[in-house]
Amino acid sequence: MRWKNEELSGWGSALSRATMLARPERLAALTDTLKETPCPAIGMRRSYGDAPLAPKALDMTRLDRFISFDEETGLLEAEAGVTLGDILDTFAPKGWMPAVLPGTGFATLGGAIAYDVHGKNHQIAGSFGQHVESLVLIDAKGDSQQISAQSAPELFRATIGGMGQTGVIYSARLQLAPCPAGKMLVRERRMENLDTFIEAFNASDVDYQVGWLDMTAGGVNLGRGIFEEAHFLSGIFKPAGKARSVPFNLPGFAMSRPVVKAFNWAYLRRVPEGGRGVDCGLRSFFFPLDNIQHWNRLYGKRGFHQFQCVLPLENSPATLGEILEAVVASGLASPLSVLKRLGAGRAGMMSFPMEGFTLAVDIVNKPGAKALLEKLNTLADEAGGRVYLAKDSSLEADYIENMYTELEEFRTVVAKADPDGAFLTDLVKRLKIRGTT
Amino acid sequence: MSETWIILGATSSMARAFARKCARKGDALLLLGRDMPELKRIAKDCSLRGAAQAEAVAFDARKPEEFSAIISEAAEGRQLNAAVFIGSMPPQDELDRDPSLLDGVIQDNFTGPARFLQLLAPHMETQGSGTIIGIGSVAGDRGRVGNYVYGAAKAGFHTYLSGLRNRLGRHGVQVITVKPGFVDTTMTWGIEGMFLVASPEAVADSLIKAVKKRRNVVYTPWFWRYIMLIIRHIPEFIFKKMSI
Structure with a gap:
């Protein structure tokens, strides 16, 4: 197997590293490569931080049958x-x-x-x-x-x-x-602040729910945004069409505070005060940003971090308020901030979900981002929540045991499954997820 | 309308992308190659993606004695089209060290596929319709120090396809010569100095378009036509000193 040298980064592109990549296209090539050079697998690199980073990796994207x-x-x-x-x-x-x-x-x-x-x-x-x-x-x-x-x-x-x-x-x-169908009906409503938002989530019994937050609004408007509820409508499914693309990294001011503020102002007012219903294809509902290839370039060369945490239900209102205040005060937020309600469902020892609210915020990789992220990590930890490792680029190893309660079991199984640490990634090393070894 | 495509070298990255596009249109596929387990996986994938039929067929470009049987079985009750993706490109320095490798390269890229098409041609003539796609290479447009044996084999294949087009064109059969530039495949993965690399999906799209428009010679992506126009016109006394 030939190896390709590549500068690899996650979707947030704030962290990157030189990597040697193999890309087997057949099962036999995959097993042969693993026998010779065991290393972790990566996919489309849509994780944000250093989850897909390792000195050597197997690109799995051609094993797609x-x-x-x-x-x-x-x-x-x-x-x-x-x-x-x-x-x-x-x-x-x-x-x-x-x-x-x-x-x-x-x-x-x-x-x-x-x-x-x-x-x-x-x-x-x-x-x-x-x-x-x-x-x-x-x-x-x-x-x-x-x-x-x-x-x-x-x-x-x-x-x-x-x-x-x-x-x-x-x-x-x-x-x-x-x-059930190829289309959805999305009901959009403006939310005045965090309290109304949380109430709306709690009152909703629709299958699909998501909230967009205006992270530039503080004071009485803290936590305002748009609440979307969706259910299937009749209609035929349309597969992906031709996507537009961000051709190059945008200059730094593209995500500066006034630009984001203006964008959010307009985005919020897209939805009339009385709310509205919109017909929406499945793709544009589920993958709203996939129609713009390389949208991460909007953040320019320095990239961005995505902070996503989940907070237990009882602490959600208070901690969400504190997190929003910190982000708004920093002025580092982008227009992409999403609030969702999670249930208790999870399938793995290291799974992210817990019953509560989850907030995801894109944070421009500028001076001050690190301090803000540290603060947010602490807030999430103190509230008994957890940070999503697929997004993380800033957590400290000390938090992991507290946030991921089945860590010990996980370590035991992994130590047996991969005794030589062949599948270690930068994320796992940084957070000492497999222990001190 | 659903068509039948014989795809030679169906496990290659480009062939697989092309087979999938055909599958989505509901075409029937005969997938030819050496790696049977892999061909079967691709066949299954194609049928799940909508192919009217997808069948794996054992085929080795270096075993021409088996071609006749494969063709007569394939032609049984079907209107055929063919797309030839077979080829091999060992590093030139390996060929320089071991000249005996040369025959294999010529066979994989030129004489093997040509012999197959030569046997297929009478069927296509009788059929009086259909398309043959031959994958050549921009490397066949001019011999370069980096891969001139591969280039020579592809050049031979280009000339063969040109003649075949001349022969079959008068019977209503379209022969398309495709000259891809750098494509992101197993063959090119990790090779230094690649630029303007196209995805196999993009190449497959241009093939589908070329079939629809009944094109003769296609460079893919399109700008390679102009890159090669320039490269072909560099005077030999300069070109021989260049290493591009």
Whole structure:
């Protein structure tokens, strides 16, 4: 296998490193490469921080075949490099779709399992890993085994949300959910402040819910934004069309405070005061930003961090308020700030979700970003919440044990599955997720 | 309308992208290559993506004695189209060290596919319609120090395709010569000095378009036509000193 030298970064591009990449296109090439040079697998690099970074890595994106599909039951088996958008495009016209879809269709099946991702319907559908029936895992010796919750419960629970530490996920069987229609009706309402927002979430019984926050508004307007509730409507599914692209890194002022403020002002007023209903294709509802390729370039060369935490229900209102205040005061927020309600569903030892509210904020990588992130990490920790490792670029190792309560079990399983540490990534090393060794 | 495509060298990155595009249109596919387990996986993938039929067929460019049987079986009751993606490109320095490798390169890139198409041609003539796509390379437009054996084989294939186009054109069969520039495939992965690299999906899109428009010679991406126009016109006494 030939290796390619590449400067690799996560989606936030604030962290990067020189990497040697192999890109097997066949199963045989994958196992051969692993035997010779065991190293972690990466997908489409849609994690934000250093989750996809390692000195050597296997690019899985060409292992993207569908292996089998049962039209009766909706059970799909596919290679790990298949993207979730590809699954949606191919199977929605047949009436099936992934039960859980994150905010981008570019995420791979393997990545969605390795970070046990969630969607806008977490309260009813749970996390991605909860729909995985079984998967094929290849260890550092190149030996593969099919595992499921029944056949290897510990290893299975360590692999889902396991950041690739138990081995390379070659393929998985995913239970798809019925896709009732190709369109959705999205009801949008303006929210005046954080309290009304939280009330609206609590009162809503619609399957899909998401909130957009104006992170430039402080004082009485703190936490204002737009609340979106969506359900399926009749209509045919349209696959991905031609996407527009941000051709190069934008200059620094593109995300400066006045620009963001003006954008948010206009974005909020898109929705009339009385609210409105909008017809929306599945793709534009689930993957709103996928139509703009390389949108991360909007942040310029210095990149950005994404902070995402989940807070337990009882502490959510107070801590969310503190977090919003800190972000607004810093002036470092971008227009991309999202609030969601999560349920308790999680499939792995290191899964992110817990019953409560989750907030995601993009923070421009400027001086002051680090101090702000530290503050936010502390607030999340003190509230008994956790920071999402697929997004993280700033957490300190000390927080991990507190935030991830099954860490010890995870360490035990991983130490057995990968005794030589072949699958370590920069994220796992930085946060000492596998212990001090 | 659904068509049938014989795809030679179906496990290559470009062929796989092309097969998927055809699958999405509901075409039937005969996937030819050496790695049967892999061909079967690709066939399954293509049928799940909408192919009317997708079948793996064992084929080795270096075993021309088997071609006839493959073709007669494929042509049984079908209106055929063919796309030839086979080829190999060992590093030039390996070829310089071991000249015996040369025959294999010529066979993989030129005589193998040419022999296959030569056997297929009468069927296409009788059929009186259909398309043959031959994947050449910009490397065949001029011999360069970096890969002149590969380039020579591709040049031979280009000339062959040109003649075949001349022959079959009068029977209503379209022969398309495709000259890709750098494409992001297993063959080019990790090689230094690549630029303007196109994705296999982009190349596959241009193939579908070329079939629709009944093109003769296609550079893909399109700008390679102009890059090669310049490179072809560099006087030999200068070119021989260059290493591009």
